[in-house]
């Protein structure tokens with residue numbers, strides 16, 4: 001009878017830690033969302049089918065062809081530099097490090113030196129599917 005107790009305790013611990021991991025992830029996404037909203041939403045919307053602002057809507061960006069939002073007029077510089085490219089995490093990280101290096105002459109001027117901040121913004125954009 002005695003050795004059932006530790007087993008139950010272990011199961012309870014396991015359940016507790018799964019619960020914690022879940023909420024830690026939710027917190028992380030919430031922080032990521034705040035970061036992206038603060039840095040990008042002056043010019044971009046993130047919701048599915050959201051209207052363009054000064055920049056194109058960013059829903060479903062990862063895996064999307066660059067310069068492919070039909071309701072947004074991209075700059076010539078951007079369209080030339082990004083021709084044939086598809087957004088992935090690596091390109092987004094480079095873009096956020098310095099947009100003008102990735103697409104010289106782009107209408108978006110942004111550079112974020114802090115890799116942790118870039119990662120948060122990428123985490124949020126990745127979640128938009």
Ligand code: HEC
Nearest residue numbers: 039040043054055056066067068069074075078106107108
């Ligand atoms: C001051 C306005 C402004 C801010 C702030 C801004 N952007 Fe942009 N963004 C633009 C404009 C304008 C374009 C279109 C570039 C062009 O046509 O040259 C653009 C384009 C983009 C694109 C290319 C999308 C596509 O369809 O190819 C991505 C990705 C992007 N922005 C991400 C971001 C992220 C992430 C942030 C926040 C960290 C951000 N932008 C902040 C104005 C902005």
